[in-house]
Amino acid sequence: MATKEEIVKGFRVRELLEATRRVIARNGFQGTTIDRVAEEAKVAKGTIYLYFPTKEDLLHAAILEGLRAMVSETAEADNPELPPLERISELVRNQFRIQSSNEHFLKAFFLESSFVNFEPGDVRGEELRRVYIDHLEFLASVLGLAIRAGVLRPTDPQFAAFMLSDMITASIRRRLLGLASTPIEADADAVLEMFLKGVLAP
Amino acid sequence: MATKEEIVKGFRVRELLEATRRVIARNGFQGTTIDRVAEEAKVAKGTIYLYFPTKEDLLHAAILEGLRAMVSETAEADNPELPPLERISELVRNQFRIQSSNEHFLKAFFLESSFVNFEPGDVRGEELRRVYIDHLEFLASVLGLAIRAGVLRPTDPQFAAFMLSDMITASIRRRLLGLASTPIEADADAVLEMFLKGVLAP
Amino acid sequence: MATKEEIVKGFRVRELLEATRRVIARNGFQGTTIDRVAEEAKVAKGTIYLYFPTKEDLLHAAILEGLRAMVSETAEADNPELPPLERISELVRNQFRIQSSNEHFLKAFFLESSFVNFEPGDVRGEELRRVYIDHLEFLASVLGLAIRAGVLRPTDPQFAAFMLSDMITASIRRRLLGLASTPIEADADAVLEMFLKGVLAP
Amino acid sequence: MATKEEIVKGFRVRELLEATRRVIARNGFQGTTIDRVAEEAKVAKGTIYLYFPTKEDLLHAAILEGLRAMVSETAEADNPELPPLERISELVRNQFRIQSSNEHFLKAFFLESSFVNFEPGDVRGEELRRVYIDHLEFLASVLGLAIRAGVLRPTDPQFAAFMLSDMITASIRRRLLGLASTPIEADADAVLEMFLKGVLAP
DNA sequence: GATGAATGAGCGTTCATTCAT
């Protein structure tokens, strides 16, 4: 059961993590310093160390929470009762919307960090990977259902899920690199069409 | 005409760039310091500054050369006389081979840096983007030919090229994240199949 | 109103500036490094940067304060009600006393730096020059009064002030170069006599 | 007797010292590096170390020679047969001319370095001081003659020589600080008048 | 608990000096 202190602590932690993400969004990972986070959170520098033992832990927690928010928002927006194809279609559209609304934090995340800053075997890295893998498995399960329903060809759903997820990220990245000329609304459809139909002439 | 000194200088530059890429591979971009490069190249710190005016220039040159090597190797392995589909197939297979052989350096590059470390407008960043864009345009031109030949559906070849390139990178990334259970040789085929046919049931 | 923190900060700043002047005195401007100042002030290197953004700012502030102390001490010791000649005489005597008590810092300042270390147009250099020029103008105004009172010949008071100031400095420099055999008390009188009467036989 | 090698060596040394003074003139003492001197002398960096064991020795020799040139030019321009007052007058005018023609090197010397860069007891510092003292003694001897001739008041000629020399330097410094509005030709007369007659009303 | 002044290891960079050619 949560004591009053724990609740207060929870608030502080949340504030710190949000401030951290804002700083990441504004300055990138490189430019994220403890000083800046403290200033953004309107808290003394030392205070951060009451809640996080190192900067890496703070960053990790901020990313993890941000990623979890994105992932769970995806899951919540999912409607399992839709026909498989429409469900997938909605998922893609939702994910586009989510990543675009979160854009600022995710921009830095997808362009700069990914999952590399942690050594293989590092607990925090594993945790991060875990969240991502859970997300992929959720996608894979949806794809798996569609395959079993005969709507999709029998392919490796894990592989397909990874590719689908990456294609979404990729088209956002493409936009951030200044290589997209189409309006952003068209991206979800373009990704979906390519994912579903490929490029081969019928 | 190259004098003897220029040749020696060329060797040193190459050694330094290779050492730099090894350090990037081992420590990531964040962890790449002049000290470490010097140690890796078995050279005093100051020596590096005889060949590169700043650390950024060194990193840029190392990345640029690594990227160019990858790109030009792709172009050289291309056989324009193949039928469109086989040509694309070969391109994908080649790129897989190339990116896997370069694996260590490219890992850090594709996972960590992308093209972000340079401010927009930075000459070096633009140069880097240019190389990448050239590569994409080459892919796009091959896809464009296939479209005009009626082998591929009429789609935006730029978009398709970006996605294809990214799918290759993604499946390597997937492997680096420990999410692949299939043998690496199967990746190229899997990417190709998805790219060409999509996942939709016929 | 000064808070407690501001007072403490003021102490630190003063300690740092004094330490800086001691280091300048001991090692000259060339030999003044942040490390040495930190050691002299018994403070970690980084601490200095909490109070001064760059080394140049630290040096500038230390010199400026040292110069201002000298200049304002001169002004305060001035007695405007004395007859012109006695007033000038007192001014010279006072300046000798002041410059000799500050000797160590001023030695380096007058022998090494002058006002050169700052580019023309540099705000800090201008500030330094300003203090010096103000001092000269104060001297010039006193000389100007004496001229209008008919006690001094009509000459350019700006020029005379510069020369008088420099003669004082010069005779201290002469002492530092080991060229003086007379007791230091005699210097003020010697300078005054030369300044007032010149060397020409009557 | 000078061997051929010694003559060649003499040429090189002279070239190096001249190059050094040009670099000092252009970049100040701070900005004088071995690299720049080597480039200015069109010689490899290592070559300098065949002739001078350290940078300090090079600088010292360059200053010493530059100072000697100035001093001996003063002595050569002297006409001992002139009446004392005219002789002094000519000396001052000549020194102004010399220091103004050498202006570039001397500017840095008089504004930046003086004699301080060498520890007391340092052989090179003493040598420098010696040249300067010799010059002062020459001036003092001329003043002494004038005193004995009854043209100047009986004063300490050493002191007077130092002051006269410094007043010349000071008025050049004043000009370099941007504090002079009169034409440069007037400086010599102004210094002379002040030195001879002082500022006191008759 | 909260603060923020203090710390010092570590960074990128410069440059006097050395030494193999």
Next chain:
DNA sequence: AATGAATGAACGCTCATTCAT
């Protein structure tokens, strides 16, 4: 003798972390 590539100590500065208040 002459070269200039190589060296590495030293510099100014940053910033994650600590700790007295």
